Amino acid sequence: MYGSNERILRVNLTTGSLVHETLSEDFYRLYPGGKALAGYFLLNEIPPHTDPFAPENVLIIANGLLTGAPISTATRYIVSARSPLTNGYGESEAAGFWGPELKMAGFEAIVITGHATHPVYLWIHDGQVELRQAGHLWGRETAAVQAMIRQELGDEKIRVLQIGIAGENLVRFAGITNDLRHFNGRNGMGAVMGSKNLRAVAVRGNQRYQGIAHDPDTLMELGRKIAKNVRENPLSWDLQQRGTPGLVEPLNAGGILPTRNFQQGVFENVDAVKWEAYEKQILTARRSCYACAIRCKREVAIEGQVSPYGGPEYESVGAFGPNCGISDLQVIAKANELCNAYMLDSISTGSTIAFAMECFEHGLIDLEDTDGIELRFGNTEAMLQMIERIAHRQGFGNLLAEGSLRAARKIGGEAEFFAMQVKGQELAMHEPRGKYNVGMGYAISEIGADHLVVAHDPALANPDSLSFKNALALGITKAQPPRSLSDEKMNQFFILERWNSLEKVVGYCFFGPAPRSLILPEDVIASINAASGWNMTLEEALKIGERATNVARVFNIREGFSRKDDTLPERIFQGLENGPLKGVPYPREEFTQALTVLYILKGWDPETGRPSRERLEALSLGWAADLMEKNEA
Amino acid sequence: MKLNLGGQLSFYLPGHPRQLEVQLDGPTLLSEVLANLGIPIAEIYLVAVNGEMVDPHNTLVSQEDNVKLFPPVDGG
Numbered sequence: 001m002y003g004s005n006e007r008i009l010r011v012n013l014t015t016g017s018l019v020h021e022t023l024s025e026d027f028y029r030l031y032p033g034g035k036a037l038a039g040y041f042l043l044n045e046i047p048p049h050t051d052p053f054a055p056e057n058v059l060i061i062a063n064g065l066l067t068g069a070p071i072s073t074a075t076r077y078i079v080s081a082r083s084p085l086t087n088g089y090g091e092s093e094a095a096g097f098w099g100p101e102l103k104m105a106g107f108e109a110i111v112i113t114g115h116a117t118h119p120v121y122l123w124i125h126d127g128q129v130e131l132r133q134a135g136h137l138w139g140r141e142t143a144a145v146q147a148m149i150r151q152e153l154g155d156e157k158i159r160v161l162q163i164g165i166a167g168e169n170l171v172r173f174a175g176i177t178n179d180l181r182h183f184n185g186r187n188g189m190g191a192v193m194g195s196k197n198l199r200a201v202a203v204r205g206n207q208r209y210q211g212i213a214h215d216p217d218t219l220m221e222l223g224r225k226i227a228k229n230v231r232e233n234p235l236s237w238d239l240q241q242r243g244t245p246g247l248v249e250p251l252n253a254g255g256i257l258p259t260r261n262f263q264q265g266v267f268e269n270v271d272a273v274k275w276e277a278y279e280k281q282i283l284t285a286r287r288s289c290y291a292c293a294i295r296c297k298r299e300v301a302i303e304g305q306v307s308p309y310g311g312p313e314y315e316s317v318g319a320f321g322p323n324c325g326i327s328d329l330q331v332i333a334k335a336n337e338l339c340n341a342y343m344l345d346s347i348s349t350g351s352t353i354a355f356a357m358e359c360f361e362h363g364l365i366d367l368e369d370t371d372g373i374e375l376r377f378g379n380t381e382a383m384l385q386m387i388e389r390i391a392h393r394q395g396f397g398n399l400l401a402e403g404s405l406r407a408a409r410k411i412g413g414e415a416e417f418f419a420m421q422v423k424g425q426e427l428a429m430h431e432p433r434g435k436y437n438v439g440m441g442y443a444i445s446e447i448g449a450d451h452l453v454v455a456h457d458p459a460l461a462n463p464d465s466l467s468f469k470n471a472l473a474l475g476i477t478k479a480q481p482p483r484s485l486s487d488e489k490m491n492q493f494f495i496l497e498r499w500n501s502l503e504k505v506v507g508y509c510f511f512g513p514a515p516r517s518l519i520l521p522e523d524v525i526a527s528i529n530a531a532s533g534w535n536m537t538l539e540e541a542l543k544i545g546e547r548a549t550n551v552a553r554v555f556n557i558r559e560g561f562s563r564k565d566d567t568l569p570e571r572i573f574q575g576l577e578n579g580p581l582k583g584v585p586y587p588r589e590e591f592t593q594a595l596t597v598l599y600i601l602k603g604w605d606p607e608t609g610r611p612s613r614e615r616l617e618a619l620s621l622g623w624a625a626d627l628m629e630k631n632e633a
Numbered sequence: 634m635k636l637n638l639g640g641q642l643s644f645y646l647p648g649h650p651r652q653l654e655v656q657l658d659g660p661t662l663l664s665e666v667l668a669n670l671g672i673p674i675a676e677i678y679l680v681a682v683n684g685e686m687v688d689p690h691n692t693l694v695s696q697e698d699n700v701k702l703f704p705p706v707d708g709g
Contacts, residue, residue, distance in 0.1 A: 234676065238641035238704075241649075250639050250703040253679050276651075314709040429709060451709060458705030464675035467705065510708050580686055 001025040002214035003065050003531035004033075005207075009107050009129060011122065013196050014055055014114030018129045023108065029534060030620055033064035033108060035091060035504040036544060038080035039551035041111050042089065043624060048558050048631050052084035052188070053170060053195035055115035061102075061161070061201070062109035064507020068100030068209040068290065070223040071527055072230060073512025073519065075099055075290045078184075078504060082559075084195075085172045085188040085348070085403050086424040089446045089555040092175065092189045095289040095509055096182030098203060101159040105205025116197035121162075123153065125204040134199040138168060141341040142177055143308045149202050161201045164343025166391040167194035171401040173348035173426075177340060181287065181297060181310035185345035187425060187447050214533030222527050226512075226519055227293035233518040235466060239296040239511055242275045243286070244314035249274040252322075254458075255579030256434035258427070259322040260377050261354040262420050262571055265431050266579035269327035273317055281329050282311065294511060302333045309340035318429030319350025324357060325377030335387055342391035348403065351426035353386050355404040356396075358418040364411050371395040420569050423448035423561070430456065432572055433586050436485050437493050440594065443566045446552035454496035455515045457482035470514035473521040473538070474499055485587065485594035494601045501545030546602075547619045550611050553604070554624045558631045563609035566595060634666070634694055639703035645672050657696050663689040672702070679703040 001023075010019045031037045038060040050056045059081040066074040077099035083090025102110075106127040119134040137145045146160045159179060166174035167190030174190030177183050184190070193199075210216040230236045238246055248270065251257040255265040271277065278298075284306050287297035298311035312320070312333055320326060320335040339346045353375075359365045360375040367374070371389070373382045373396070389397025399407050404419035404426055420427045425448025432439025441453030459467040463479040474496070480489045499521075503513055506528060513519045521538060528536050556565075568586060575583035596606045603615025616625040634655045643649040655666060663682070667674055667689060680689045681701040694700060 234641040234644040234704075237644045241643075242640075244709050246640060247706045247709060250679065250706045253639070253681060253701065253703050318709075456705070456707040458678050459707050461678070461705065462675050464673075465705070466676065516707050 001028060002212060002533045004028055005103065005106050005108050005212065007107055008109040008111060009124070011110060011112045011131075012114045013112065013116040013120065013131075013198060016131055018131065030544070030547065031505075032528075032532070032544065033067065033505055034062050034076065034078045034507055035080075035501060036548040036551070037109055037505075038062040038078050038091065039089070039548055039555070042080050042082070043551050043555045043627065045111070045113070046082055050082055052082045052087065052090075052192055055113065055196070057082050057192055057195070059112040059189070059192050059196065060109060061112075063099045063103055064505055066527060066531055067507035068103035069213065069527065069531055070209065070220055070291050072223070072226050072292045072294060073289075073509040073517075074507050074527070075292060076504070076507045076509055077102070079176055079189040081189055081192040083187040083189075083425075083447065084170070084191050086448045088423060088448070088559055088561055089552040090187040090189060090192070091447050091552070092184035092186040093504060094176070094178060094182045094184040095292075096178045097290045098159045098161045098178035098182070099507070100209070100290040101203045101205055103205070103209060104207045105203050106207060110201065112196065112198065114196065119197050119199050121149065121198065121200040121202060123202050126206055137199050139165060141165070142180055142343055143341065145200060146180055149200060153202060155204060158202050158204045161203070162199055162343070163190040163193045164341065164391070166342045166344045167191050168199070169391065169393045169401070170194055171344060171390060171393065172403045172406070173345040173352070175343050175345045177343050180308050180340065182289065183340070183345075185347060186450070188345075190343050213531050215530040218530040219527065222523060222530060223291070226523065229518045230293040235516070236294050236511070236518045239294050239517070240286075243296040243298045245278045245298065245312070245317050246275045247314040248317060251431070254434055255576065255581040256431035257322050258318060258429050258431050260325045261323060261351075261358045261418060262427070262431065262569075263358075264578045265434065265576045265581055267322035267327075270322070272327040273321045273329055273332065277329055278311075278317070282333050289509075292509075296511060300333050302330060302337060307333065307337050309337050312336035312346070315429050316346040316350070319347050319354070320383065323350055323354045323429060324383055326380055326383060328380055331380040331384065335383060338384065338387045338391070342387075344387065344391055347428050348426040349387060349390060351420055352390070352400050352404045352407065353383055355408070355418050355420065356386070356400055359411055359415050362414070362418075364413050364415050369396055417570055420571065421449060422568060423565055425449050427569070431576075432568065433576055433584055434581055435482050436586065437489065437496075439568055439572065439586050439591070440485070440493055440598065441497075443568050443591070443595070444598065446549070446556050452500065452510050454493055454500055459515050460492065467515040470520060474515070476515075483584075485590045487597050490594050490597045490601060493598060495542070497549065498542040498545035501549045502541050505544055505548050543619060547621060550616060550619055550621055551624055553611055554616070554621070554628050557610050557628055561609075563595070563599075563607065566609060634696055635699045637699075637701040638672070639701065640706055642672060642676065642702050642704050645676075646670065657694065660693040660695050663687070663692045663694045663700065666694060667702075676704050677702050678705040
């Protein structure tokens with residue numbers, strides 16, 4: 001088999017056993033890495049209704065087929081487990097350098113079960129694996145831990161994936177970092193890793209991807225073409241120039257910059273947090289992921305000191321800035337740094353604090369509850385103090401560490417209205433009232449509110465635009481307004497969801513392939529085939545994406561999720577308070593109808609949202625239908 | 634006319650300026666101004682003239698106007 005090491009590593013932390021398992025090519029062609037491979041093991045190996053913090057929960061770290069290939073944006077890996085935030089299928093992607101290093105060390109994935117009696121870390125190097133004691137690393141910030149691991153193993157080039165203090169403390173939205181600058185932020189995967197007493201996975205490998213590729217020359221040629229296009233294609237050019245913080249001003253102009261817990265769509269102090277301010281006040285350098293010519297990562301200085309954790313992405317600027325009513329970029333960068341030092345998901349952290357600020361302003365909680373902290377919108381010190389408290393589960397932070405939904409239920413009254421979440425996971429910093437497919441993605445995603453389910457609506461609103469023309473090859477033929485939930489829009493959603501799911505399987509970043517960016521569908525397929533030697537068509541690729549989505553769906557059905565969970569926060573069905581979209585709600589009735597249309601397209605029961613056996617079998621998922629029915633019997 | 638180019642719209646102009654001054658002899662249709670500059674209208678998602686959203690195809694602009702253009706943005 002080409003493009004794959006054919007090996008996964010099985011780690012049982014209870015017994016300390018470390019076993020290699022071989023993947024067959026027939027299996028791998030159905031589940032060629034990432035979301036697909038992780039979902040397969042998740043559904044097969046986690047007993048129904050397993051406590052996410054129990055040893056029986058399975059934590060899977062899986063590379064994509066292309067992770068580590070010499071192709072810009074093909075760098076990603078998935079971490080998956082039952083989520084302690086949603087109690088459903090959990091998943092979080094990251095890029096950086098760790099995934100490619102794991103591939104070079106000889107493994108496609110790591111399947112981790114059990115619970116170590118003492119803190120440990122895994123050390124993987126060129127096919128060799130050992131579990132090492134991590135008691136001396138426990139309780140330390142992530143930068144210190146990375147330095148200590150590299151020092152004790154005697155190699156500064158070791159790539160370290162790790163949780164932080166938040167994961168040790170089982171904060172339900174604790175994440176995982178690699179190289180301190182890349183994050184599997186969402187869904188609480190860091191808390192699952194913490195529950196297993198696994199602090200880190202250190203990796204070093206010397207194999208070259210080209211050594212396992214079927215046609216390394218074609219792959220390299222594609223890589224060169226794509227890298228050249230980065231500089232010559234407007235869709236990637238701005239990511240290179242500004243990076244994701246460049247989103248702040250355009251979203252504000254459109255009235256869709258989440259502000260003060262999604263009450264408003266326009267932030268009056270946007271000039272203080274937009275890219276030009278970022279560039280002037282905190283930017284020190286532009287950085288990259290493995291083999292990626294886009295270089296969208298940012299490095300910043302806080303109070304004159306370069307942060308080892310990288311600069312805030314748009315999501316962090318939005319979550320700690322406008323959504324908390326804060327316009328001080330130094331404070332926003334500090335909040336981001338604290339999250340990365342303790343390894344909290346910055347989206348859920350900012351959003352949960354914004355939720356608490358609104359509760360405070362409405363009198364649902366007071367100074368007695370908040371440890372004497374005036375938790376109001378715009379209070380920078382309060383926000384920073386609350387991040388500390390969440391990571392350490394101190395005082396009021398212990399409640400917020402449960403996530404906004406659980407905290408709201410504890411606070412009571414109208415608090416749940418202020419929890420901007422779906423299935424327990426907080427919304428990312430994208431306002432669905434101006435982008436209806438983003439809203440549909442929030443509602444239907446198996447991991448709770450996720451902003452990377454489909455390309456965002458404005459990209460496909462103009463039939464003459466480059467993005468739209470690039471999407472024609474996917475079968476998208478009619479441009480649709482961003483605020484539409486027409487049948488055609490749902491058809492578009494169904495295509496884009498399968499395509500984005502494929503990206504999460506093979507290792508591409510959202511910022512690589514069309515329609516978001518520059519890599520044409522034909523080149524995505526060509527890269528898969530050059531790596532694997534397969535003769536894959538676009539149709540087969542979309543089917544891979546659909547298969548992975550359905551495995552995740554079956555996992556959630558088995559856990560008791562149904563159509564009622566595919567919804568949006570009540571506030572979203574009400575009008576925005578300001579800006580160009582003032583008074584505009586996400587239309588509830590159209591949403592209900594569109595969800596039915598989408599279910600039918602997906603072969604899911606319109607009443608329950610349950611995948612049909614017929615559709616599952618067409619996706620070679622008869623085994624998943626068996627599991628689903630067995631659980632219901 | 635002061636023209637601000639958001640996102641990748643700077644890409645289309647030599648030297649990639651984020652802001653520029655455009656000399657107008659009198660009221661001119663904004664879409665014509667943009668076409669003359671070589672900025673593809675299909676790549677523009679939002680157009681604001683003096684803070685108000687407009688359609689560039691039916692908006693006249695003058696020398697004292699402040700125009701902001703934004704492309705579609707995505708992801709995060």
